[in-house]
Amino acid sequence: MDDGARGGPAGPPSGPAAPPVAAPAPPGPLPYEGVWRFTADAEDAAVPSARHAVRDLLRRQIVPAPPDLVHGLLLIVSELVTNAVRHAALLSPTVGVEVAVGAAWVRVAVEDSHPYRPTALVADHGQTGGRGLLLVREITAEAGGVCDVEHTAAGGKIIWAALPLAPGAGGAPVLPAPGG
Secondary structure: OOHHHHOOOOOOOOOOOOOOOOOOOOOOOOOOOEEEEEEEEOOOOHHHHHHHHHHHHHHHOOOOOOHHHHHHHHHHHHHHHHHHHHHHOOOOOEEEEEEEEOOOEEEEEEEEOOOOOOOOOOOOOOOOOOOHHHHHHHHHHHOOOEEEEEEOOOOOEEEEEEEEOOOOOOOOOOOOOOOO
16 A cells, blocks of 8 residues: 555655745734733722723723723723722722723723622613613613623622724624633
């Protein structure tokens, strides 16, 4: 039996030698992609600190996010951290903020140790507060994104919102799970 029939090496090519063909490099993450996480004490000062940290991160990583999207993300971070400070601080002395940036999506998530899973309330025009999650949901929907609340393994919760970097990008974000 011939060795070539068993998958052995082929003979030399006829004619001039062909240059070796390099396999294409596997696509790597874009320079702005990654996951960043920080924590803050659950107090009022955490709100502007979180907002500034997210803004500075997006600038530093040169994330290609339009100004309207950045504004929406910063408002979402402010609302989520405010909620954690106001409603979870008793059981959660710290608040975690995570920013995950993929090729086409950016996601912000806020984690606390309080087990209560809030729901977005319907706007009551006589109320002066209580519309933070409603606002988060509306900003997210208007941008074509998704948001949700998930329980953590430790019994707390993560509230997150993922928005497409380009208008009309749609589809589900391909990002690591919050906190993971």
